[in-house]
Amino acid sequence: MSCERFREQIPECLAGRLDPAARERLVEHLESCAGCRTEVAELNAVWRAMENLKTKPEDAPDPAAKARFLAAIEGYKAGMGVSAEQQQTRRVLWFPRRPVWQAAMAAGLLLAGIFAGRYVAAPRQEAPELTQLRSQVESLRQLVALTMLQQQSPGARLRGVSYSEQMAEPDPQVEQALLYAVNHDTNVNVRLSAVDALQKFTGNPEVLRAMVDAIGVQDSPLVQVALVDLLVQVHARGAAPAMARLAQDARVDEAVRQRAAWAMGKLGGAQ
Amino acid sequence: MILDDEAIMTEVRAGDVGRLETLFDRHQPALVRYFVGLTGNRPLGEDLAQESFFRVLKYRHTYQPGANFRAWLYQIGRNVFADHIARRKTEVAMPEEVPEIRGNEMPPDREFQKKQEAVLLRRALAALPGDKREVLVLSRFLDMKYEEIAAVLKIEVGTVKVRVYRAMRELSDRFFALSGERAS
Ligand SMILES: [Zn+2]
Numbered sequence: 001m002s003c004e005r006f007r008e009q010i011p012e013c014l015a016g017r018l019d020p021a022a023r024e025r026l027v028e029h030l031e032s033c034a035g036c037r038t039e040v041a042e043l044n045a046v047w048r049a050m051e052n053l054k055t056k057p058e059d060a061p062d063p064a065a066k067a068r069f070l071a072a073i074e075g076y077k078a079g080m081g082v083s084a085e086q087q088q089t090r091r092v093l094w095f096p097r098r099p100v101w102q103a104a105m106a107a108g109l110l111l112a113g114i115f116a117g118r119y120v121a122a123p124r125q126e127a128p129e130l131t132q133l134r135s136q137v138e139s140l141r142q143l144v145a146l147t148m149l150q151q152q153s154p155g156a157r158l159r160g161v162s163y164s165e166q167m168a169e170p171d172p173q174v175e176q177a178l179l180y181a182v183n184h185d186t187n188v189n190v191r192l193s194a195v196d197a198l199q200k201f202t203g204n205p206e207v208l209r210a211m212v213d214a215i216g217v218q219d220s221p222l223v224q225v226a227l228v229d230l231l232v233q234v235h236a237r238g239a240a241p242a243m244a245r246l247a248q249d250a251r252v253d254e255a256v257r258q259r260a261a262w263a264m265g266k267l268g269g270a271q
Numbered sequence: 272m273i274l275d276d277e278a279i280m281t282e283v284r285a286g287d288v289g290r291l292e293t294l295f296d297r298h299q300p301a302l303v304r305y306f307v308g309l310t311g312n313r314p315l316g317e318d319l320a321q322e323s324f325f326r327v328l329k330y331r332h333t334y335q336p337g338a339n340f341r342a343w344l345y346q347i348g349r350n351v352f353a354d355h356i357a358r359r360k361t362e363v364a365m366p367e368e369v370p371e372i373r374g375n376e377m378p379p380d381r382e383f384q385k386k387q388e389a390v391l392l393r394r395a396l397a398a399l400p401g402d403k404r405e406v407l408v409l410s411r412f413l414d415m416k417y418e419e420i421a422a423v424l425k426i427e428v429g430t431v432k433v434r435v436y437r438a439m440r441e442l443s444d445r446f447f448a449l450s451g452e453r454a455s
Contacts, residue, residue: 008436017416046443050411052389053396054304061299065317069295069324073288076328 001025007039014047175201179210182227188220195226202234212242221253228259232266240267276340284331291331295324298344301413305345308408309352311397319355323348342422345409349423388450395445403438410435 006029012018013026030037060066178201181194201207211227218224228246231239246252246260276297282290299320306316326347334343396404409415409423410431417435421428 007440008432011410011435011439012417012432015410015414042443042447043439046392046439046446047411049388049392049446050407052385053392054412059300061296061303062317065299065321066295068321069299070292072325072328073291076288 001029003029003033003036006030006033006036010040010043011047013040014044175204175207179207179214182211182214182223183217188222191218191220191223192226195223195230199230199234202230202236205238208234208236208239211236212239215242215246215256221256224253224256225259228256228263232263235267237267240264243267277337280331280334280340280343281336284334284336288328288331291324291328294327294340294344298341299324302344302348304412305348305408306352308396308412309401309405311393319348319351322355323351326351339419339422342419345423346425349405391449392442392446395442395449398445399438399442403434403441406431406434407438407442 006026009018009022009026013023018026030040061069175198178194178198182191182198185191185194195211198207198211202211208231211231215224215227218227228243231243240263243260243264247257247264249257252260274293276294279290279293283294302320302323303313303316306319307313310316310319323344327344330347334340396407399407406420406424409420410417415423417428417431420431420435424431426434
């Protein structure tokens with residue numbers, strides 16, 4: 001099967017709709033084809049981002065719209081459906097008459113609706129089969145996250161980091177890749193995002209130790225502060241002595257030392 | 272007892288138009304999302320959904336008993352949209368300006384990034400050709416299966432698959448071009 005045929009299956013795979021046999025063949029192909037891996041990584045990033053564009057399904061129609069429709073039904077029952085249609089036509093034509101501000105208003109409404117949470121529905125229970133599908137694509141996600149973390153462009157690596165955060169199961173390889181990114185990525189934004197993403201792994205004491213070590217080798221005060229903050233956030237009491245040393249270290253940026261002193265207080269390390 | 276859409280529509284077709292209320296309740300919100308996805312414009316989307324349900328009422332006798340109701344409804348919706356386009360060349364509303372990340376000094380806030388990403392993506396979507404935008408709205412926003420999309424568009428399932436892929440490919444190209452690898 002050609003790369004093109006495999007690539008055509010990617011959206012179905014991302015939607016969790018590809019049947020298991022086809023998915024296995026796709027994953028097998030991805031293991032040996034860097035081009036298609038990149039394709040998966042890119043399409044996946046966009047597929048995920050589209051989630052934020054979804055206007056959340058409303059439970060019920062807008063009452064005004066429903067009232068108009070019920071009136072039309074009544075009109076039909078009474079044998080005067082025509083007037084309802086005329087009324088409708090007038091509304092549709094009215095709308096685009098002032099295109100500039102109407103469009104601006106519409107865009108504003110749309111965005112306000114999405115961002116102000118007007119359409120945020122209560123979290124709904126996932127159907128069991130959906131949960132199952134999700135776990136089936138999980139291994140593919142890990143593969144994708146790893147692939148993205150190894151990309152040339154910082155943008156792709158950033159997407160890899162944020163993608164890794166969406167994985168339900170923390171994966172050791174991804175954990176290592178994130179730690180590596182914190183310590184060695186040339187881009188500060190990628191390092192900061194990797195610190196955020198590490199939050200899921202802080203149950204592992206090894207990761208906490210690695211984070212403390214990472215503070216010492218960081219050249220960016222921003223990343224150092226982010227690491228300190230995360231340690232405080234997860235109540236890493238074991239990190240208190242390291243914070244004490246950091247607060248005293250004259251080679252460390254002043255802001256970082258102050259943050260470390262604050263962290264020491266929070267972690268109960270000031271004896 | 273909860274009747275399925277097809278059973279209800281069959282009753283509507285037979286003259287019990289009052290039963291349309293149930294179908295309106297079940298499908299109007301998603302139909303609005305379909306039109307908002309196509310036009311980027313909520314009031315317009317609501318108007319077009321309204322028009323679609325008026326046509327369901329008016330053309331109820333053209334429903335083939337037993338046929339997938341949702342597919343039939345969206346076929347009507349597509350006609351409404353086509354008529355709207357013919358009446359007036361509407362532009363897809365352009366989303367507002369993209370917020371910029373100011374240098375490396377400001378730690379990228381996750382919510383901020385998501386918002387910025389959503390704006391760019393909405394623009395990229397608005398720039399897609401209509402047929403590509405449509406399959407993405409149906410598959411990604413309304414979670415329709417390829418079989419159902421094929422029924423709505425009256426094309427082969429294999430064609431849907433290729434079209435969704437090409438639409439994703441173009442959307443992704445446009446999206447990354449717009450974002451210009453901002454993080455670098
Ligand atoms: Zn390939």
